[in-house]
Amino acid sequence: MIFRWMEENKLYVPSWLIIGISLVLMAVVIFMGFVNYHREKNYMSKLLKEKGAALIWSFEAGAQTGMMGLFGNEIHLQTLLEETAFRSNISYIALVDRDGVFLAHSDKNMIGKSSKAFVVNGSFLPTDDLQWRTVEGKGQVKIFEVYKNFLPIAQKHGYVEEEEGHHDMSCSPEWMKDMPQDRILGPKHQPVIVIGMDVGPFEEAMAKDIRNSLVTAGVIFLLAVAGIVSLFWAQNYMHSRKLLQDIRALASEIVRNLPVGMVVVSGDGNIRFINSVACSLLAVRPESAQGALARSILPIALLDLRNSISRGKTVVEKELRLPGRENTSVPVNVSTTDIVGEEGQYMGFMFILQDLSELRQLEIKIRQREKLAAIGDLAAGIAHEVRNPLSSIKGYVTYFGSLFAQGSENRKAAEITAEEVDRVNRVISELLEFARPSDLKLVATDLRKLIEHSLGIVAQEASFAGVTITTQLDHNLPELLVDPDRITQVILNILINAIQAMEQGGQLSVATHQQEEEILVDISDTGHGISPEDQGNMFNPYFTTKKNGTGLGLAIVHKIVEDHGGSVHIRSIQDGGTQVSIALPIHPVLES
Template sequence: MKLTLERSSNTNRSGIWVAAGAVLILILVVLLLAVRNHRREVDNARGLLLAKGDALIRTIEAGTRAGMLRMRWGRGQLQHLLEETGHQPGVLFIAITSPSGRILAHSDRDFLGRSLTLPKGIKEAKGLRMFQQEEPDGNLTFLVWREFRPLIPDNRAGHMGDHMGRMHGNDHMGTWKDKKDHRLFPEERDKPLIVLALDRTPYEVVRNRDLRSTLVISGLLLMLGIGGIASLFWFQNYRLTRESLRDTSAMAREVVTSLPVGLMVVDRGGAVAFMNQAAEELSGLTDDEVRGKPADFVLPGLMETVSSALDAGTPLHEEEHLCRFSPHRVLPVSISASAIVHEDGDSVGRVVILRDLREVKRLEKELRHKEKLAAIGDMAAGVAHEIRNPLSSIKGIATYFKGLFDESHDARETAEVMIDEVDRLNRAVTELLTIAGPTRLVTARHDVGEIVQRAVRLVEAEADSLGVDLTVEAPEAPVMALLDADRLTQSLLNLFLNALQAMKAQQGGHLAVTLKETPGAVCLSVADTGCGMNAETLASLFDPYFTTKADGTGLGLAIVHNIIEAHGGTIEVTSHPGQGARFDIELPQGE
C-alpha cells in the first residue's frame, strides 16, 4: 500500500511538471505571436504615416513647382498653399525651415520667423526621414522631413525651367544646382527643409484596439490549450478534482460566451458543438438552432476553405470573406480558425472565430470618400478663380453682341447660346466649390413637414408633365428639428429631380415621400418606381463626378451626402435594377 501511494505521488508530481512545462511553452508561443502581431501593426502604422507624409510633401512640391514655372509664385503663394494643406485631417503642421531651424513658411502664420527645435540628425537629411515624439499634451507626433525641392532636379527639368523662364521673361528658373535660381528664399545660402508633423493618435487608437482583440483571442487560445493539457492530468485524479474541473469549465464557458468576437466550436464530425452570443448576433441564428448541425449550415460555402487550410496544417488567420448566413443576411466577416488537437496529435475539433467587418468597411468607404473630397478641394481652390474671371468676360462680350442684332438675326441666337453656356459653366464651378469646401449650416428649429411640402410644390409641375404620381405621408403634428432649412430643401430637390429623371423614360410612375419621427431623430424616405440601380452604381453613387446621365455633372448626390453628413445625419440607398430606388435619411432632432 505504501509503495502504491509513493508511485501515485511520483506520478502526480511528474504530471504536474509536464503540465507546467506545456503551459509555459504555450504561453511563450502565444506571447511570441502577440508580439509579432503587435510589431506588424506598428510597422503598418508607421508605413501608412510615412507614405501619407511623402505624398503630402510631393503634393506641396508639385504645387510650388507649377506655381513657380507658370504663375511666378512667391512666398505669399507658398504660405497660402501650406495653410490650405495644413487643414488636412491628421496634419498638425507643415513648415519650411532653414537648416538652423528658423521657420521660413508655416501652415500657421503666427509661427513665421520663429525657431523650430529639430530632432538630432535632421540637418543632414538627404532623403525622406521620420521621427516620433510625444508632445506635452499627450499627442503622439510623427515627423517627416527632407530637403525642400520645389524645382525638377535633373537636366531635362532644367532645360524646361529655362524654357519656361524665357517665356515669362526670367532666365533664372532652373534647378537647385545654381543658388541664384532660388527665388522663394533668396536670403538662405543652404537648401531649406520641409518638415511635416502628423498626428499618430488615431493610428494608435486603432492599433490598441487591434492589440486588445489579439490579446483576447490569444488569451482564449491559451485557456483552451491549458484546458486540454490539464484535462489529461485531471483524468487520473478525476474523483479528487471533479468539483474543481466543473468550476473551471464554467468559468471558461462564461469567458467564451462574453467574448466580443464570434466563436464557434466544431467537433471532429463537422457538427457545431458550441456558438457564443457574439456569433449568434452575427449569424442571426441561436446556439440551440445550430448545435449538432453541420457547420456549413452556419457558414455556407466557407467551411470548405477552413477545412482545406487546417487539413494542410495551416491555421487560418484573419481571412476576409463575404458570408451569406441567410438569403437576406450577407455580411463581411474576418475568419480565423485552428484545429483542436490533443497530445496524441489527433484532432478533436476546430475553433472558428468570426469578427464583424461592417464597421471597418464603412470607415474605409468613408475614408476613401473624404480623400476624394480633399483632392477636389485642392483642385477647386486654384481653378475656380481662374475660370470665373474669363467666364465673366465672355458673358459680357456675348451680351454686348446680342444687343447689336435684332431678334430675327441668327447672330443674336448664337450670342444667347453663348450666354446660356457661360451660365452653365458658372453653375458647374459653383457646384465644384460647394462640394469641395466645408458645408456651413445656418441652423434653427424648423418643422420638417413644412420643408418637405415646400420642396414637393417646387417639383409638382414637372411631375405632372411626366405623368408621375407624387404622394407625401407625414404626421399631422409638427415634426421639429434643428437644421438648415435651405440646405435640406436643396437636398430634397436633388433627390426628387433624380427620381423624376429615373422615371422619365417609362412615361409615368410613383414618387412617395414619407416622414416620420423616432426618439431623438427624424426619418425621411424618398422612393420611386424608376429604372433602379445595380450594385456597381450603388457603390459609387455619392462619389463626386460619378454620373450615369449623359448631361449630368455627378455632383448632385455628392452635395446631398455632404449636407446630410454636416447635419450629423445618415443617408442610405436601397435599389435593384428595374425595381426603383429608395433613399432613407435620418437626421438628429437636436436640442
C-alpha cells in the first residue's frame, strides 16, 4: 500500500538524505542515553542523600531519647550505632572529632583510631547543613558519605548549660557507657556524624536501568533504521519497478512497431500477442485475433509448417504464400521457434512473418530494367545500322517515283514505300529516344499549366473523335522540379493513347491532387480497357495492343517518370475504361 502511495505521489528519497537521517537518529539515541545516565545518577545521589539525612535525623532523635534515659539501661549509644548501621544496610555510621579521630563507630574496632579523610580542612568542611561526597572504600568500593555537625536535640533544648559556668550533661549514665561523653556532647568540640552507604547496589540498579534504556533505545534505533532501510528498499523497488515498466513499455512499443509480423501462441493454443503487421498480412482484425484459438485464425499453411518441424528448431527463410484480402496472396518469409521459460519449461511458440511483396516487386523491376537495358542497347545498335541505309532507300524511292506519271500505280507504290520508310525511321527515332541515357533539364514548374498546355494540343483530335474532356485540377499544388519537355511528352503520350482507345467517343478525365509528399495525376478514359493478361506487359518495349503502334510509347513514359523519381500505375477493367496514375515526388530523388 505504501509503495503504491509513494509511486502515485512520486515520492523519492535521495540516498544522502537517508544516510543523514540515520546519522541524526544515531546522535539522538546517544544523546538520550547520555541524558538518561545523568538523570539516573542525579536520582541516585538524591536518593542516597535523602536516605542519609533521614538516618542522621533519626540517629539524633535516638541520641536525645537515650540521653533522657528513655531506652533504659540496656541500650547505649554504641548499640544504637550498630543497630542503625545493621538494619539500614549501610556501610558504617561514625562520630568523628575535627582531628579525624573516631569517637563512636558502628565497628567497635574503629573507636579511637583516626583517619585523614575526616580531618576538617579545605576538602572536608562540615556544617550544620547536610553535605555529601563520594569516596573510595576498602576493595575499591565506592562509598556515598552524608555528613554534618552532630546536633543532638537535647543540646537545642538546653540540656547542656554553659551560662551557669558548668557542664551539666543531663545524660543517663548508661547511655554514654565507655565513651568520651565530654568530646561527644561538649559544644566546644562539636563532632561530625558521618554515614557511609555502599553505592554498589544503587549503581547496579542504575546500570540495569541504563542497560534497559540502552536496549530500548537500541530497539528504537534498529526499528528506525529498519524503517529507513525499508524506505530505501521501497525507493529501490519503485525505481526497479518503474525501470521494468519503462523497459516493458519500450519492448512493447518496439514489438508493436516492428516492420515484421509477430504472432505469439501460448501452450494451450491461444494467441497471446499479435501485432498490426501480422494482422495486415493475415487479413484479420486485432480485436478478434487476440486471445482466440490459433487454429481458428491462422492459415493452414502456417499451422502445417509448425507441425512439420521438431520442437526447439527454428525455421529460417521458409517462404509461403498466405491468402490476403480481395482474393490475393502475399509472399511471406516465415520463421517459427519455441518459447521456453527460465527453467526450460515449454510455454508456446511464435511466428515471425516478413512481407516479401516489395522485395518481389523490386526483383521484377530489376529484371524489367535489365531487360529494357539489354533491349535498348540492342535496339540502339540496330538503329544506327538501319538508319543510314533508310536514307538511301528513301532517296531512291523518291527518285524512281518521280519517273512515273502523277496518279499512276507506280507513282502511288513509290509514295507508299516512302511513307513506310518514314514510319520505320520514326520507330528508329523512338527507339533511340528510349535507349539514350537521361539528360533532364530540371526547372521549377507549375504542373497545372503543363497539363492545360497538353490538353490544348490534343483538344482538336479529341473533338474529332467525339471525346469530351473534363478536368479537376488542384490550383494549390506546389511547383515541381521537373523537365517540362519530358513531362509534357509523358502527358501527351497518355492523352493520345486514351483518345485512341475511345473509337466510338467517350469521356476523358484529368485530375490532380497532393498525397503526402507526392503529386498525383490521374488520366481516365471510358474506352475498351485492357485485359488482365496485358496489363503486366504495358510498359514492356514493343508490346502494343494497337495495329499500327510501335510498342514504345508507354515504355518511354515509364522511363521518363522513373527518371524523375516517380512511378506510373495502370488500373483497367476490360470494356470498362482505364486509369493511368502518375506519381511525382515533391522533393525528387532522381534516378542516376
